[in-house]
Amino acid sequence: MTVTTAVPAPEPALSVRQILALERVAAGEPEVVAGAGQLDRPVRWVHVAEAADVGVMLNGGEMVLTTGVLLAGDARIQTEYIRSLDRAEAAAVVLGLGRAFPAPPESMRRAAERCGMPMVVLHRPFPFAELTEEVQSRLVRRKFAAVSLSEAVRTALTGLITSGAPLQRLLDEIAGHSACPVVLTNLAHRVLATAGERSAVDDVLRDWERIARQAGGNEGDGWIRADIGGRGEQWGRLMLCGYRGDIETGRLLADRGAEALVLHRLLGGTVAAWEEQSAQSLLTDVLSGVVPARQLLPRARAAGLPVNRRTFVPLVVRDGDSGRLGRVLRLLGMPGLVAELADGFTAVLLSLARDQDADALAVHFAARLRTGGGSRPVVAAAAPRTAWEDVPAGLREALHVAEATADTPVDQDLPVLVRLRDVRLRGLVRLLRDDPHVQAFAERELDGLLCGGGDGDPDLLPVLRTYLATGRNKSLTAQLHHVSRPALYRRLEAIEARLGVDLDDFEQAASLHIALLAHDAQRR
Template sequence: MRDVLDLDLVTPWVPEVVAGSAHLHRAVRWLHVAEALDVGVMLSGGEMVLTTGLLLAGDERAQREYVESMQRADVAAVVLGLGRAFRTTPEPMRRAAERCGVPLVVLHRPAPFARLTEEVHARLVHGRFAALDLSDRVRSSLTALNLSGASLQQVLDEIAAHSGCPAVVVNLAQRVLASAGDKGSLNDLLRDWERVSGQVAELAGSGAVTVGPDGWIVAPLEARGRQWGRLVLFGHHGPEEFGRVLGARASEALAMHRLLGDQDRGWEDQAAESLLHDLATGTARPEQLVTRVRAAGLPVNRRVFVPVVVRPLGAAPQGRDDMPELIEHALAEHPGVAGLVARIGAAGTAVLLSIPAGQDADAAVHKVAVRVRGELAGRGRTVVVGAGFGCRELDEVRRSFVEAVHVADAAVAGPPDAPVARLRDVRLRGLVRLLRDEPELQAFIGRELGPLLGNPALLEVLRTYLATGRNKSAAAQVHHVSRPALYRRLQSIESLLGIDLDDWEQLTSLYVALLAHEAQRAAGPGPGR
């Protein structure tokens, strides 16, 4: 209605809003010129009714009832042309309009209603064609992305581009699963997410796209007939009808993406994995991480963060990997300790624990590890748990994650007795694992083991010989050979390498090189790989 009053055509008629000014945001669906007292029964809502009030003059009761009938018909506004029936605004109509919340506009100069009707109807028709064109363009581009196998982030980026404002996907707990758009605007939103999410919940309607007066658009996201989240566009500057179209087409595309996507990895899993990846690799600035972590539902104020990596021992179970769900169930048993859980690589799960600063972080990690191992053991799963050092700032988490990954990898090769392994528990093996990607260590392996790297049989003999504490009888039994045969193989190793296996310094170098070689062979993808 406000747009109609701003038309150049209307200005010369000196419009004045005398009641209901708080409702000028109402959409005008059509114009209707009528002098009948019972015109309300002919309306279906959203009309702007134009009248001179000829049949209302001198009857205050009729004036009040007329406005009340307009309220029941849910009109956009009533426009009264002064001059024929009324010289000034009729006070009974004004009071009734204010009470009913119906915008009442008077025109102080003669106005040809036909010209206004023609102008507004032309704009409405043009707008509807434009909305249909927008709908087709948005649907085509998003469908093409979905059918090409695009990621959720790519689809959301396209939605943000069409809407020209930040776009955020949240679940029903208001946890942010994905976001797109201008980074500065997103950071401002996520920084104050607790307040913003409350406003989103208030704005959200019951099943339909909702457009707020500030350009916020909330569209429900459904799967198999049940709502599971919302898409929110913050600050759309186009017409309200365009906003509804964008919300509807975008929610359809996101529903299709969810159906076409990996059914074993929901958006919650993908969101957690993406956030943990950025934390572990340092690809996002610390101030961005704080807002994203808070919006993901992880407490950040006065907390200690401890990365934990859980690796399975033995073959992975067939079918869907339910380790993240089992770990989340174990975490739920520890009130006060929160965690963000995600898969890492083909095997293993990462957890970022958020522990209150006043608690003993080591004790909390120990309790969580005991519960996690017990939960998985009940499903016939044996795992090792490796933890990094406690961090009071999120920008320290990257180094701690690297430590946790390598500790867990080292613990797989030599599982500790304790429920959770730390860097101090894996000793030399852990140090070697931490340095396994260093060029100097790779060169060291080549210098120490070079001739044996092409002879796997002799390399295994050396590994067994050292693993048994240089017990030749035990090593011979492992390889099912006689002691003289083992002696000959050990002599071959000494000859190829040019060393003396009774020299402790040379033997130590060989042992370190073997540990480094094992670490490289067992290298698996971590959060940053």
């Protein structure tokens, strides 16, 4: 569970409309005479000025307060005054009616309407100092809150990075502050990781292709992005999806998050590692079956896996390097996901076109892995699936097959692509290894050689295992254990005496073989 320190978010930016609604301003009886459709403009500052050329003093976003004493009597100057404010990107102009202008000047009103500049007149005398004090204090408080939030988020994320927190923990922290789904993508808009409330994230991923296209060019409606990169290179994007606060605070959170991800990458994380974590998270959820497969389909599509009208081939590789698996997939042009599992197994999910020969391509992939230098991994496969809902069962079947080959050397009677039919009795025993009846059977059959569930004799149990695995071939067993035949005979006699069996009896030997398979499966 993510615990995020509560930091008050900055107040929303004040708009012209909100300022006009303040109690102090209402006392001046404000009236909007132009630009009524632009009242939601944000106000960065309030500026009192009487000079006709005030535009040169502005930086944009100001609400300008004036009595117009230097504008009276010249319609041309009044029009140019409004135009200069528009060029300076002022938020609005407020004119106090009085001696200079007892009524709203028509030339200023028309110019403001043409420019889309909100123009407000105050019908009652009003001290501008009260308005500036009220608005400036609110803006300063907001600025301070923004700085506090920025530092709090930066401190929290930096602390997580220095403590070695994984990528997902960083995204959870960002989502906790932004209170909306957070999505990390590469430059091709493939989703690498997400954070936030699961149902909200699923809603975003369900329509991800459209969202990615729209958000790639414009920000709006709470979709805020920050580019991730450094040293002249861009690696990806961080997106806040449906952020409900004001856009400036959202950009602040996105920027702090992007900075943290850059630092995380520089300290050891890589985009490739992020992609591996994304695939691992998805395939782990598929394997577990905790989340229904149909709910994982949007995540698979957003991760870049083709899912429409495809044939899925579930594979599990024993003793395979995930990096090499990914390289082989790219070399062969096969779309798929690769994820490391526990105990030296790696899951691979191929996504092939319906008109392709799935079995032949799976064999080709496995053969390519078996060639070249380094280790020769075992590739276990389930039957191809044409429905996404059948993929979890397929991955579990492939994992079962891979586990059933765990005690078998790669060069010993194993095809290039191992399937359920190839593991036979060994596969059945591993499937049932946790059954209490099977465990009791194994202990009962091997009781004379076991001590407290372990190997009671360091010599006899391995000899029995080899003898049965070689089809009771005494010459080969003696050779593999580097002993003479008479020495082997003495050990076999000792085994028969301890277990009370006749190893020449097929049924008794088969029973011991099954018990050994179950014993070995339980110990692994």
